[in-house]
Structure formats: C-alpha cells, structure tokens
Amino acid sequence: MRLLLVTPENRFIKAFRRGQFNNFVQLTMPYLAGFVPRRHEVALVDEYNEPLDVDAKADLVALTCNTPNAAHVYALADAFRARGRLVVLGGPHATLLPEEAKAHADAVVVGEAETSWPRLLRDAEQGTVEPFYREPEPPALDGLPFARRDLIRGRAPLQDTIIATRGCPHRCAYCNLRQIYDPKIRFRPVEDVAAEVRTFRSPFFTFWDDQLFMNRRYALRLFDAIAGAGRRWAAMVTLASTQDETLLRAASRAGCVCLFLGLESFSPESLRLANKAFNVVGSYREGVERIHRFGMTVQAGIVFGFDGDGEDVFERTLREAAAAGLDGATVSILTPFPKTPVWEQLRAQGRLLTEDWSYYNGKTAVAFRPARMSPERLWDGYQWFRRRFFSPSCILERVRRSGVRPLQSAFLNWGYHRALGNRIPGRPIPRRSLVLGSSGPAGTGR
Ligand code: B12
Ligand code: SF4
Incomplete structure (x- = not known):
C-alpha cells in the first residue's frame, strides 16, 4: 500500500507561530510511521513547512487531529475522500468526539494506537476496515519502534x-x-x-x-x-x-x-x-x-x-x-x-x-x-x-x-x-458573542 501520513497545521496556528524559534516537530506521525511494515510505501507531509497536495496518490491517508485543527482536518479528510482515498483519523479530538470525526473518515482510531494502528493497517491491506478501532488494553511501551525521523524534511535542528x-x-x-x-x-x-x-x-x-x-x-x-x-x-x-x-x-x-x-x-x-x-x-x-x-x-x-x-x-x-x-x-x-x-x-x-x-x-x-x-x-x-x-x-x-x-x-x-507582529487570518465573529476584542475585526494585525 501507499500511505500518506499528514501532520496538519491550521492557518491560524501557522500564522501565529511564524517567526518563533522553538517550533519543534510534532512526534505523532513520524512515530506512527515507525509501526508501518517496510513492504508499504510511506510519505509524510508536515503542513508546518510543506504544502499538502490533496491529489497526491495514496491508498490510505492518515491524519492526526487535535481540537484546534479539527475543522481543518475535516476539510482535508473530505477532500481526500472525494478523490477516493481511504481516510483514517486519530488523535485527541478524534478520541474525544469519535462520532463527529467518523463523518469525515472511513475509520477512526480512538485513544492510544500502538496495537490498533497495526491492526488497522492489516485490515486495510485486506480491504476491510472497521469504522472504529480501540485498544483492548492500555498498550505497553516496551520495544516500541523508533520514530521515522528520516521522513521529516527541512526541520533538521528541531526534528x-x-x-x-x-x-x-x-x-x-x-x-x-x-x-x-x-x-x-x-x-x-x-x-x-x-x-x-x-x-x-x-x-x-x-x-x-x-x-x-x-x-x-x-x-x-x-x-x-x-x-x-x-x-x-x-x-x-x-x-x-x-x-x-x-x-x-x-x-x-x-x-x-x-x-x-x-x-x-x-x-x-x-x-x-x-x-x-x-x-x-x-x-x-x-x-x-x-x-x-x-x-x-x-x-x-x-x-x-x-x-x-x-x-x-x-x-x-x-x-x-x-x-x-x-x-x-x-x-x-x-x-x-x-x-x-x-x-x-x-x-x-x-x-x-x-x-x-x-x-x-x-x-x-x-x-x-x-x-x-x-x-x-x-x-x-x-x-x-x-x-x-x-x-x-x-x-x-x-x-x-x-x-x-x-x-x-x-x-x-x-x-x-x-x-508579535504576525497577522492572523480573519474570520466571522462567533454567533453568541463578540470575542475578537476591541482591536477591530479579525485579521487586523493581531
Ligand atoms: C508535545 C505537545 C505539544 C507541542 C508540540 C505540538 C506539535 N506541533 O507537536 C506544543 C508545545 C507546541 C503544543 C502546542 C499545543 N498543544 Co499540545 N501537546 C503536546 C503533548 C504534550 C504531547 C503530544 C505528543 O507528541 N505525544 C506523543 C505522541 C507519540 O503520541 P500522541 O500524539 O498522543 O498520539 C498517540 C494517540 O493519540 C494516537 N494518535 C494520535 N494521532 C493519530 C492519528 C492516527 C491516524 C492514528 C492511527 C493514531 C493517532 O496514536 C499515538 C500513539 O498511541 C500533548 C499531551 C499528550 N500527552 O498527548 C499535548 C496536547 C496534544 N496539546 C494540546 C493543546 C491544547 C495544545 C495547544 C492548543 C496549547 C495552546 N494553548 O497553545 C497548542 C496547539 C498546537 C497546534 N499545533 O495546534 C492538547 C490537545 C487537546 C485537544 N483536545 O486537542 C494536549 C492533549 C494537551 C492536554 N493536556 O490536553 N503541544
Ligand atoms: S493533568 Fe498533568 S499533564 Fe495535564 S495539565 Fe495537569 S500536570 Fe499537566
């Protein structure tokens, strides 16, 4: 199988972090790549410093999803699914609200994934993924594979x-x-x-x-x-x-x-x-x-x-x-x-x-x-x-x-x-209150 692993980064956080020096690489997807048997082809895209091509050829696309990134991840997941890719979501937000995440994915990995992710990969190879994967027991942490840092590009000092x-x-x-x-x-x-x-x-x-x-x-x-x-x-x-x-x-x-x-x-x-x-x-x-x-x-x-x-x-x-x-x-x-x-x-x-x-x-x-x-x-x-x-x-x-x-x-x-000088993209004010402060509408140099 060809796997595309994605570390998503929404435009607000991306704009916010630009210019800071201590932007360390997110470990999750390089770590999960370590579990993928070498017979599969794996590509990793970190949106922090790389553009993501939703037309990229892949049999399975896996994204980690925290709450700040959820809306962005769902839009990406929908785009990949519209192109016929098998989409898997996991991570904090997918764990907290698995049903919500499932509306945008073929499979959701709930919670920790040390045994369920390899199981999902085996199922995907057979062409039969389940809607939800959960660990039957808290996974032990001995003998874990090392994260695939060789897949990280352009982040050498902080990888x-x-x-x-x-x-x-x-x-x-x-x-x-x-x-x-x-x-x-x-x-x-x-x-x-x-x-x-x-x-x-x-x-x-x-x-x-x-x-x-x-x-x-x-x-x-x-x-x-x-x-x-x-x-x-x-x-x-x-x-x-x-x-x-x-x-x-x-x-x-x-x-x-x-x-x-x-x-x-x-x-x-x-x-x-x-x-x-x-x-x-x-x-x-x-x-x-x-x-x-x-x-x-x-x-x-x-x-x-x-x-x-x-x-x-x-x-x-x-x-x-x-x-x-x-x-x-x-x-x-x-x-x-x-x-x-x-x-x-x-x-x-x-x-x-x-x-x-x-x-x-x-x-x-x-x-x-x-x-x-x-x-x-x-x-x-x-x-x-x-x-x-x-x-x-x-x-x-x-x-x-x-x-x-x-x-x-x-x-x-x-x-x-x-x-401090970064400009954050604008967006509509939430329905129930003004939350964007007296400095004017979103995007005015916050
Ligand atoms: C390191 C870290 C950071 C770092 C690095 C972030 C980054 N770019 O990596 C820094 C300090 C920058 C950071 C910032 C923030 N973080 Co943070 N962070 C963490 C921390 C401590 C560790 C994450 C980690 O690397 N774990 C190790 C990896 C290997 O494991 P994992 O990610 O948990 O993944 C496992 C499972 O979840 C699962 N899994 C995860 N994703 C996927 C995807 C698929 C497809 C599959 C199959 C499985 C799977 O598999 C893994 C193995 O079991 C977690 C707490 C925690 N322990 O998880 C908080 C945590 C993720 N952060 C959190 C938050 C809130 C933030 C901030 C919003 C805080 C803030 N106010 O600024 C920002 C936003 C960052 C962003 N980019 O949007 C929350 C997220 C809550 C939520 N509902 O989403 C957490 C859970 C902290 C908490 N105590 O609540 N964070
Ligand atoms: S519960 Fe633990 S990890 Fe969470 S904020 Fe408190 S000290 Fe930090």
Whole structure:
C-alpha cells in the first residue's frame, strides 16, 4: 500500500507561530510511521513547512487531529475522500468526539494506537476496515519502534523529540490527558529511550512527556542512561517535582538546559479552581532559583481566563512573573477543550461562545465567556501581556536578572517578540458573542 501520513497545521496556528524559534516537530506521525511494515510505501507531509497536495496518490491517508485543527482536518479528510482515498483519523479530538470525526473518515482510531494502528493497517491491506478501532488494553511501551525521523524534511535542528513515559498523575480541570490516554501510567525501558536518543542528529532535543519527573526512580535511571549521549535537552515537569535537588542535579548532568513548568497562574484562587493547587504560588521564586542553580532555564506556561481571574490579572502577572525570575513563558487563553471538567462546567453554565473548533486554539481567539471580565477584555489583556512580556526591555531585564544561559534565553524570547507582529487570518465573529476584542475585526494585525 501507499500511505500518506499528514501532520496538519491550521492557518491560524501557522500564522501565529511564524517567526518563533522553538517550533519543534510534532512526534505523532513520524512515530506512527515507525509501526508501518517496510513492504508499504510511506510519505509524510508536515503542513508546518510543506504544502499538502490533496491529489497526491495514496491508498490510505492518515491524519492526526487535535481540537484546534479539527475543522481543518475535516476539510482535508473530505477532500481526500472525494478523490477516493481511504481516510483514517486519530488523535485527541478524534478520541474525544469519535462520532463527529467518523463523518469525515472511513475509520477512526480512538485513544492510544500502538496495537490498533497495526491492526488497522492489516485490515486495510485486506480491504476491510472497521469504522472504529480501540485498544483492548492500555498498550505497553516496551520495544516500541523508533520514530521515522528520516521522513521529516527541512526541520533538521528541531526534528528530535521523544517520549519516555505516558500519562500524568494529576487531574487539572482544563487538561484532556485523562480523556485521551488510559489512566494507567506507563514507562518505556530506559535502554530503549537512550538507544533512540543516540540516533538523533541534532545536538538538542525535547522530551514531550507531560511530567518527566513523575517517577523519581525512573527519572534517575533515565538520566543516567542518556548522560553519555552528549545532547542538550528540555522537558516538561511540575514545579513541585523540582524540589528534589538530586533529580535536578542528575537532569543537569544528563544535558537538561531548560525545564517547562506549567505554572499557569499566579492566583491561588485560579489554581484551586483549575484543580492545580499543587502549584504553590509562594514557592515560585524559590523554585525558579533552585532550577537556575543547576544551570537550567525556566519556561513557564501561563494561562489567562480562569474563573478566579479579574481584570487586574494581566498587570499582576507581569509583575509577579518578573519577581519570580522566569526566563520565558508560553502564554495562552484558557480554552475549554471538549470533555474536560472546564468544558463540562462552561457548557452547563451556557458560557461556551461557539462550537467552531477553529476558535479553540488558546492563542488566536476566546471561545467562552469568562466569569470576571468580558471576552473582549480577556482578549485585549492577553495581547497586552504578550506585548509587554516580550518587549525588548522586559526581555533584556529577564535575561540579565537570571544570568542562566543568556544567549539561549535571549534567542527564544526574541522569537516570541518577532511573532508579535504576525497577522492572523480573519474570520466571522462567533454567533453568541463578540470575542475578537476591541482591536477591530479579525485579521487586523493581531
Ligand atoms: C508535545 C505537545 C505539544 C507541542 C508540540 C505540538 C506539535 N506541533 O507537536 C506544543 C508545545 C507546541 C503544543 C502546542 C499545543 N498543544 Co499540545 N501537546 C503536546 C503533548 C504534550 C504531547 C503530544 C505528543 O507528541 N505525544 C506523543 C505522541 C507519540 O503520541 P500522541 O500524539 O498522543 O498520539 C498517540 C494517540 O493519540 C494516537 N494518535 C494520535 N494521532 C493519530 C492519528 C492516527 C491516524 C492514528 C492511527 C493514531 C493517532 O496514536 C499515538 C500513539 O498511541 C500533548 C499531551 C499528550 N500527552 O498527548 C499535548 C496536547 C496534544 N496539546 C494540546 C493543546 C491544547 C495544545 C495547544 C492548543 C496549547 C495552546 N494553548 O497553545 C497548542 C496547539 C498546537 C497546534 N499545533 O495546534 C492538547 C490537545 C487537546 C485537544 N483536545 O486537542 C494536549 C492533549 C494537551 C492536554 N493536556 O490536553 N503541544
Ligand atoms: S500536570 Fe499537566 S499533564 Fe498533568 S493533568 Fe495537569 S495539565 Fe495535564
């Protein structure tokens, strides 16, 4: 069979990310390509940097579908099906709303796919695919094939991403992890991970695990195993797990140069409402300093729009982010992803503004009515924060105060600064409210 695997990227996110420097490759489709028997022909198109030709010859087209990309993926899937291709969808959104996805696909793979994807491929070869595929058991993560990075084009410095674990012990109210993965936490053998890391061509890579430090013993063994690989890397962890200095030292020795902390908010009330009270605001500064002492920078996730956020949240966050000594941040608007507790709550309260999934990307639109401000105020405040936080003076001040890896930090922050000027394509305002802010109709230089 000829397979075409697609990493889709909708025009809003594409326009938003242009100019940023840390646009790492999405692992999903190169990883799934690793499961395809070599008798089949496989092509991979990543819409981040390649045009997708819907007339491309293929027996089977497989696309991964998250919520921000859902509308775009459905349009692509419809176009491929209109040309007689067998279309398979999987990924977070297809897992959350499989019936919706099925209207655009011949088969939907629900949830994890380590055994169901190979089964689907065998069925497709016989010409008899089922409408839905699900894993009978949570798949084990030993002996996994390595991702097919040879299929990635034009992304050399940022093409190396990997996972070592699956799952997270927490239950943040806005997060989809509990709905898309089996709750059983699993680990790859550290030897497998180290062997895959040794195949990397770039000197830098990223762990895409949700909480790499969640199991101390495993993390220490992993760091030991990859220490000799001579690569620098970044990972996502919780602040609470970084209190352990032995872990930080081992991570640093193994090449860790940056930790992404999902701090999300500086408001204890908002964190409580997000079921994330394990982030203790009073410990942020001390926690960041501890990580800095081991030579690693801190990139924080910051989200605006929780029910505890009033109109002053933007200014307060700017002040407190500086006081905490963050090196950088990924800033988002709270987004009620389907089936999360936040989505259930907002839906029950009639606060969802639209079900057009292209508004659900956390970056270029507001999809709900906030509790303590208007959607317009949320949009404007988010934009104001980004402009200030990534202004040259704020960047310089951050880099100077931290003193940790100043070139790396300045470079990453400068990418976010460059992206501030990006123009996002326009589109109609959702039916139930104005959500696009006072800066005028969509597309006016947001
Ligand atoms: C890495 C990552 C990112 C990276 C990289 C994104 C990228 N370009 O790759 C960054 C940090 C940039 C990012 C950004 C965002 N992300 Co993100 N991200 C992840 C993360 C942590 C890991 C994904 C991953 O690579 N997993 C490893 C691969 C191998 O597994 P997988 O993708 O889960 O796929 C498995 C199954 O789902 C299935 N499968 C998946 N697709 C398909 C397709 C087919 C055909 C088949 C057969 C099977 C299949 O098979 C795989 C093996 O079992 C996930 C959380 C998670 N653990 O999944 C969130 C996650 C995917 N992200 C999420 C979100 C919300 C975002 C943002 C919108 C956040 C924001 N506000 O900015 C943006 C939007 C990005 C975009 N391009 O639109 C949500 C998506 C929720 C949803 N309903 O869609 C998740 C689930 C996080 C969460 N906790 O809720 N993200
Ligand atoms: S810590 Fe991160 S991955 Fe875990 S539940 Fe919370 S948001 Fe999701």
